[in-house]
Structure formats: structure tokens, C-alpha cells
Amino acid sequence: MKIIKRSGSEVTFDISKIMDAVSKANMEVVHSERLSEEQIETISNNVESICKEMNRSLSVEEIQDLVENQIMNFRAFSVARKYITYRYKRALVRKSNSTDKQILSLLECNNEEVKQENSNKNPTVNSVQRDYMAGEVSKDITKRFLLPPDIVDAHEQGLIHFHDADYFAQHMHNCCLVNLEDMLQNGTVISETMIEKPHSFSTACNIATQAIAQIASSQYGGQSISLAHLAPFVQVSREKFIGQVRDEFEKTGIDASEEKIKEVAELRVKDEIKRGVQMIQYQVITLMTTNGQAPFVTVFMYIDEVPEGQTRDDLALVTEEVLRQRMQGVKNEQGVYITPAFPKLIYVLEEDNIHEDSKYWYLTEIAAQCTAKRMVPDYISEKKMKELKVDANGNGQCFPCMGCRSFLTPYIDPETGKPKYYGRFNQGVVTLNLVDVACSSGKDMDKFWSILNERLDLCKRALMCRHYRLKG
Structure with missing residues (x-):
């Protein structure tokens, strides 16, 4: 026996x-x-x-x-x-x-599961190992105390996948759309330090990177920022440079027309944009967050997100600089230009940039050249997205995904009656193994639908566990 x-x-x-x-x-x-x-x-x-x-x-x-x-x-x-x-x-x-x-196996760098789990993390780095150690404890607590046994069993059998159990023990959410506009226009607080509204584009970019690092350390998913929230600060820098150039010319006795002053100031604006964009690029890939990796950031480039006029033209300037710097790449340790992993880029195709005679067609050409060389940006069709994402008011919406690919559902803020996307987040993910449902049904369609309903119920209950865990 x-x-x-x-x-x-x-x-x-x-x-x-x-x-x-x-x-x-x-x-x-x-x-x-x-x-x-x-x-x-x-x-x-x-x-x-x-x-x-x-x-x-x-x-x-x-x-x-x-x-x-x-x-x-x-x-x-x-x-x-x-x-x-x-x-x-x-x-x-x-x-x-x-x-x-x-x-112990991950500390000795011989844990193959950990090595393959997240390509953005280097398991030989001390800070990454500390995050993985905490993750193993969280997984253990999650399986033993926090999840119902049938959900744990379904996960271990591969029927469903309960993502990010290594963070589930804490009250943390997944991905988000960063409300950078609110932080920049109204000021914010970082590490108990008041950060007031910036007085230049480059300062706004610096604050954005600090916010990105703080957010990445307080969640486990990706985040997205929009260049539309940075674009208004180009005009702030422009006005500052016009005043500086005028003062410099007066002090040095140079007699220059207002047109010439603005021309010189515009050169400084373009240099400011270049420095600000470069700051975001290098800060994002060199910052180390508390979860042992560079922030998973997506930059959203949508020309029609701002009103027509100077702000939209400034957004086009910033978008062009982002694309050109990404085409160039960054140098690795050998001094060779390579494609940086972050930030991810998303470029929105719209009526203002898809026709050869449209005002911003040149940006689409640059984006195509960038894609050919660096395989970014990704593209969103404004037309198709507005057909698919319709809010309660009956209006189509175009907005970024959170980090890599997850999109929020349309939502109207009851206090304002307007759509709200920035400042919202994703509670977490549970994946259904649809192939196993099909294989388990034995080609019996009635059995397939019965099993699918059971598994979907498991997924819903697992997602509600995330919801209640976040509520505390």
C-alpha cells in the first residue's frame, strides 16, 4: 500500500x-x-x-x-x-x-523563478534583493492568511493567476495616471517639504521626476504622465527669458527691437526645453526607487489635449524634442548610444497630424523615424479610442493607458460633472487561464461555459479581495 x-x-x-x-x-x-x-x-x-x-x-x-x-x-x-x-x-x-x-536562494542568486520574474530588476543588486525578500514574506502571508484557500489552490494549479502577491500584504495599488497638472499648478508636498508652483519649464520637469520617483515607491505598477501638463510652463520660461534678455540688452547698451528680444528669448526657450526633456530622460532611467528598479513610466503625447494656440504650439515643441532625444538614445557604460527602456512613449494620431497638409504632420514624420530606429513610440488612434471609450455624457474620450497597457474605464466626476482620468488608479490584476478552460471542457460547449462561469466567479472574488484589502 x-x-x-x-x-x-x-x-x-x-x-x-x-x-x-x-x-x-x-x-x-x-x-x-x-x-x-x-x-x-x-x-x-x-x-x-x-x-x-x-x-x-x-x-x-x-x-x-x-x-x-x-x-x-x-x-x-x-x-x-x-x-x-x-x-x-x-x-x-x-x-x-x-x-x-x-x-536564501535569491540571496545566492540561484533562484531561477526570481531571475525571470521581472526583466526590469537586477536580482544581483542589494536593493533589489531586499525588495524580493519582502516580496517572499508577502507571498507567504498572502497564501496562508489573506486569500481564501480555493483562490490559492486555483492560482497554484494555474487555473487563474493572482498577480503581484509579493505586494498584496500591504495596502498598495497597481498602476495610475499621474495628476501632474494639479501638482504643478497648485504645488505639492514631497517628503514633508512644500513644493510650490514652478517658475520655469526645467524646474517643472525636475519636480515631475521627483513625483515620479515618489509614486513609483508607493505602488507596484506603472504610471503615466502627460506632456500636456508640462507644456504651460514653456510660456512661463518664455516670459522670464524675454524679461532677462530685455534687462541684459539695456544694461549692456544694446539697442534691440522687441521682435529681436523675443527672437533671442525663443532661442533660450528651445534650449530650456532641451534641458528639461533631457532631465526627465536621464532622471527616470537613473533613479532607484524603494522597490529596486527604475520607475516604470509612460509619457503621453497628445497635441489636442491642450487648447489651440500658443500652449498647443509649445506642446508640439516639447513633443518634437522628446522624439528627437529618443531617436538619439542614451549612452551605455561603453559610451555607445542605446535605446533606453524608459520612459515609454505614446503618440496620439489625430486630425491635426495624420494628413500631409495638417499643421503637425511633421511630428508624425519624426515619430515614424523614431519608431524605425528605436521601436517607440506606441500609437493611439484618437478616432478609434473615442469610439470605444464613451462616457456617461455620451462623449468619446482619449486618454493614456496606465504604465504599459491597462486603460481605465470612462468616469464622470459627480462633483464636477466632467470626465476624470488623471489621479485614478488600477486596484490590481487577476488573469484567467482560458486555454485550461477549453482543455478541461473536453470539446463539450455546455461544459466549457459552465467551467468558464466558475472560473470567472473565482476571478471576481479574487479581485474583490484586492478591493477590500485596499479599503483596509
Whole structure:
């Protein structure tokens, strides 16, 4: 007769192990409540007989359940209680040992699962290892305490995938759209320090990178910012430079027309845009956040997101500079220009830039050249997105995805009656293994739909676990 161990291997049934376990529990209780040697032997024999009658290999857990029942049949409840407690403690030890082994293996850089889990993290770096250590503890707590057993089982069997269990223990959300406009226009607070409205485009870019780093350290998903929120500060810099140039010309005795002053100031504006865009590019890829990686950032380039006029033209200037710098790339440690991983870029195709005679057609040409060389930006069709994302007011909306690919649902803010996207986030992800549903149905369509409904219910309950976890 065989039994199935927890490792999945089969071994020969050994009655002496049952007798030893019951005897240890028996010795933990007072003498008057103990079982006799004959009773312990009878319990063991009864379990063996039941196992033989099953005509299959039982698991260790099933056999332990039988032992508990047999002890209680003899009304030895104190012994049963000790046996159950011992069994529980052993289960905790096994689980803790598993976590310990996972942590030690990642510290020695021989944990293949961790190496392949996230290409944005280098598992040999100390800060990354610390994040992975915390992640292993979170996974353990999630499986043992925070998720219902059937959801854990479905995840481990590959029926569904409960993403980011390494962060689930904390009250953290996934991806977001950064409300950079609010932070820049109204000021913000970073690390208990008041940050007021910036007085130049480059300062706005610097604040944006600091906000990006803080956000990346407080969530586990990607984030998106829009150049439309930075574009108004080009005019702030322009007005500052016009005043500076006028003062410099007056102090140096240079007689220049207002047109010439603005021309010189515009040269400084373009240099300011170049420095600001370069700051975002290099800060994003060199900053190290608390989760051991560079921030996963997407930059959204949508010309019609700002009103027509100077601000839109300034947004076009910033967009052009972003595309040209991405085409150039950044230097690696050998001094060779390469394609940086971040920020991701999204360029929106719209009526103002898809026709050869349109005002911003030149930007689409530059974007195409950038795609040919660097495989970015990604593209969104304003026309198609507005057909697919219609809000409660009946208006089509065009807005960025969060980080890489997740889009928010259309939403009208009840306080303003207007659409709201920036400042919202994604609570987390659960994936359904649709292939397994099909394979499990055995080509029976009725069975397919029945299994699919069951699995979708699992996914919904898993997602609600995320919702309630965030609520606290």
C-alpha cells in the first residue's frame, strides 16, 4: 500500500509513523486522559484498514484526518487536541521553511523563478534583493492568511493567476495616471517639504521626476504622465527669458527691437526645453526607487489635449524634442548610444497630424523615424479610442493607458460633472487561464461555459479581495 507525500512522491505506508505521532500527542496530556498502548495500536490498525479499503493512494493530509477521527472515536479529546495542535505547528514550520529557502536562494542568486520574474530588476543588486525578500514574506502571508484557500489552490494549479502577491500584504495599488497638472499648478508636498508652483519649464520637469520617483515607491505598477501638463510652463520660461534678455540688452547698451528680444528669448526657450526633456530622460532611467528598479513610466503625447494656440504650439515643441532625444538614445557604460527602456512613449494620431497638409504632420514624420530606429513610440488612434471609450455624457474620450497597457474605464466626476482620468488608479490584476478552460471542457460547449462561469466567479472574488484589502 502506498501513500502520497506532500512533495508528490509515493512511498510505502508505514503504520509505525501513525503510532509514533499518536504516542507523542498522548504523552502531552495528563495521565488520567491518556490512551492505553492497546488503544493506540487499535487506532493505527483501524486507519490502515480504512486506507486499504479506499483502493487508492491517500495523501498524508487525508491519513492525518483519519487519525484525528479515530482518536475522537475513543473520546480521547485531549489527545485529539494535542494531535491537531502538533499537526498545525508542523504545517507552519513547513511553510516557514519554504519561505526561508526561497529567500536564501535569491540571496545566492540561484533562484531561477526570481531571475525571470521581472526583466526590469537586477536580482544581483542589494536593493533589489531586499525588495524580493519582502516580496517572499508577502507571498507567504498572502497564501496562508489573506486569500481564501480555493483562490490559492486555483492560482497554484494555474487555473487563474493572482498577480503581484509579493505586494498584496500591504495596502498598495497597481498602476495610475499621474495628476501632474494639479501638482504643478497648485504645488505639492514631497517628503514633508512644500513644493510650490514652478517658475520655469526645467524646474517643472525636475519636480515631475521627483513625483515620479515618489509614486513609483508607493505602488507596484506603472504610471503615466502627460506632456500636456508640462507644456504651460514653456510660456512661463518664455516670459522670464524675454524679461532677462530685455534687462541684459539695456544694461549692456544694446539697442534691440522687441521682435529681436523675443527672437533671442525663443532661442533660450528651445534650449530650456532641451534641458528639461533631457532631465526627465536621464532622471527616470537613473533613479532607484524603494522597490529596486527604475520607475516604470509612460509619457503621453497628445497635441489636442491642450487648447489651440500658443500652449498647443509649445506642446508640439516639447513633443518634437522628446522624439528627437529618443531617436538619439542614451549612452551605455561603453559610451555607445542605446535605446533606453524608459520612459515609454505614446503618440496620439489625430486630425491635426495624420494628413500631409495638417499643421503637425511633421511630428508624425519624426515619430515614424523614431519608431524605425528605436521601436517607440506606441500609437493611439484618437478616432478609434473615442469610439470605444464613451462616457456617461455620451462623449468619446482619449486618454493614456496606465504604465504599459491597462486603460481605465470612462468616469464622470459627480462633483464636477466632467470626465476624470488623471489621479485614478488600477486596484490590481487577476488573469484567467482560458486555454485550461477549453482543455478541461473536453470539446463539450455546455461544459466549457459552465467551467468558464466558475472560473470567472473565482476571478471576481479574487479581485474583490484586492478591493477590500485596499479599503483596509
